[in-house]
Amino acid sequence: MSTTILPSDMNITYQTFIHTEDLSQQRILFRAAFPENVGTSSESEEHYFWKFQSFPATPFSYEYAAYSDKELVGYYAAIPYSYRIDGQLTACGMVCDVMTHPKKQGKGIFTGIGRYATDDLHKNGVGFTTGYPIRPEVIPGHLKVGWKIVFNLPMYIKLLRSNSVLKSKKIGFAAPLVNVGLFIANNTFRLLNRKNRDYTYVVHTRNEFLELEEYKTFFEKWKLQQQNILIKTKEFLAWRTGAPQTEYKFVVIRKDRDVAGIAITRFVELKEIPSIAVLDLMILNEDKNGLSALYSALVDIADRYNAEAIITMMSKRWAQNYNLKRMGFLKSPFEFSLIIKKLDPSMDDAALFDESKWHLMWIDSDDL
Structure with a gap:
C-alpha cells in the first residue's frame, strides 16, 4: 500500500513499513x-523487536x-x-519514533507521513492518537495535520543529594554543604x-509483581x-517493562492484606543525575493516607541505587492530588x-x- 502526496515532494512515497525488508x-x-x-540498547534490533513486534x-x-526512490527517509509508528x-x-495509537532523515528535513516529509499514517489509523478503527513531545520544534508539524495540544506534563524532582547537579555547574566543591541542607529538608518532610502504621509496603521485582494475583482486583477498583x-x-x-537491558521495581502498598496502591519505578540517569523515575502511581481514593508509605518506599529505593533524585511526570492536577509539594518535590523547568x-x-x-478527566504519567508514553 503506497501513495505519493504533496506536489512539492513528487519523489517521496508513503507506505506501510515492512520490517522484514527494511529493518537495517x-x-x-x-x-x-x-x-x-x-x-544505548535503544538502537539495537532487539529493542526494535520488543517495541514493535511483541x-x-x-x-x-x-x-x-x-x-x-529506495532510500528510507522517514518513519512513523503507533x-x-x-x-x-x-x-x-477506545482504541488509541500511541505515536512514537517519528523520524525524518536530518538531510531531508524541511521538505514536508514529517507532515506528509503524519497525514498518511493517521488517515490509515482511522481506517483501521483507531479512535485517537497520542504523542508526548518534549522538543518544541516538532509540534508545528503535528498541528498542521490536526493534532491539538491538550495540556502540559511537567517533570517534578525531589533532590536527595546535589553532587551531580553542582558538578555539572562546575561548583561541585559546594556539594557537601548543600547536601547537609538537603538532608535536613528531606528529614523534615519525612x-x-x-508513615501511617495502617499501611505497609513491599518492593517487588518485575517477575514477582507479575505473579501477584491481587493486581487485577486492585486495578478494577x-x-x-x-x-x-x-x-x-x-x-x-x-x-511495557520488558524492554531489553532494563530493570523496574514495583512498590505495592497494602492496608491489612489488600493492595491499596502501586508505583512503578526505574533507575535512570536524566540530565546526568542518577535518579529513580516514577513511571506510574495508582492509589485508591480511600487510601490516600498510604501515600506517605509509598514515598518512604521511593526514598528507600533511591538509597539502594545511590540515586540523587526522585523524578516523575504528571499533570499539575495530579501533582496536587498526590501531595508532591508536601513530599518535597519541586516542579522542574522541563x-x-x-x-x-x-x-x-x-x-x-x-x-x-479536558485535562481534569485524565490520569496520565510516563507509563502512557514510550519514554523510560
Whole structure:
C-alpha cells in the first residue's frame, strides 16, 4: 500500500513499513534522527523487536515509511494502546519514533507521513492518537495535520543529594554543604508526613509483581474511580517493562492484606543525575493516607541505587492530588506535552480534551 502526496515532494512515497525488508535501513535512520541514543540498547534490533513486534494486541504495531526512490527517509509508528475514555473502551495509537532523515528535513516529509499514517489509523478503527513531545520544534508539524495540544506534563524532582547537579555547574566543591541542607529538608518532610502504621509496603521485582494475583482486583477498583485511563492489564505491564537491558521495581502498598496502591519505578540517569523515575502511581481514593508509605518506599529505593533524585511526570492536577509539594518535590523547568489527534468524529471533545478527566504519567508514553 503506497501513495505519493504533496506536489512539492513528487519523489517521496508513503507506505506501510515492512520490517522484514527494511529493518537495517530503519535502524540507520534511527541513529541519524536520534544520535543521543547511539551506544544505548535503544538502537539495537532487539529493542526494535520488543517495541514493535511483541505488543500484546493485534496488530503488534502500525508502522509507516517515507521513501525517496529506495532510500528510507522517514518513519512513523503507533502502538495500539487501549483507553477507557469517559466510560467507553477506545482504541488509541500511541505515536512514537517519528523520524525524518536530518538531510531531508524541511521538505514536508514529517507532515506528509503524519497525514498518511493517521488517515490509515482511522481506517483501521483507531479512535485517537497520542504523542508526548518534549522538543518544541516538532509540534508545528503535528498541528498542521490536526493534532491539538491538550495540556502540559511537567517533570517534578525531589533532590536527595546535589553532587551531580553542582558538578555539572562546575561548583561541585559546594556539594557537601548543600547536601547537609538537603538532608535536613528531606528529614523534615519525612517527619511532617509520617508513615501511617495502617499501611505497609513491599518492593517487588518485575517477575514477582507479575505473579501477584491481587493486581487485577486492585486495578478494577482503581479504574472505577477514574475517567480517562490507560488499560494497564498485567499483559500490558509485562510488555511495557520488558524492554531489553532494563530493570523496574514495583512498590505495592497494602492496608491489612489488600493492595491499596502501586508505583512503578526505574533507575535512570536524566540530565546526568542518577535518579529513580516514577513511571506510574495508582492509589485508591480511600487510601490516600498510604501515600506517605509509598514515598518512604521511593526514598528507600533511591538509597539502594545511590540515586540523587526522585523524578516523575504528571499533570499539575495530579501533582496536587498526590501531595508532591508536601513530599518535597519541586516542579522542574522541563515539560512534556500531551498532544492528541481525534480520528473518530463521534468522540466527545469534552471528554477527550479536558485535562481534569485524565490520569496520565510516563507509563502512557514510550519514554523510560
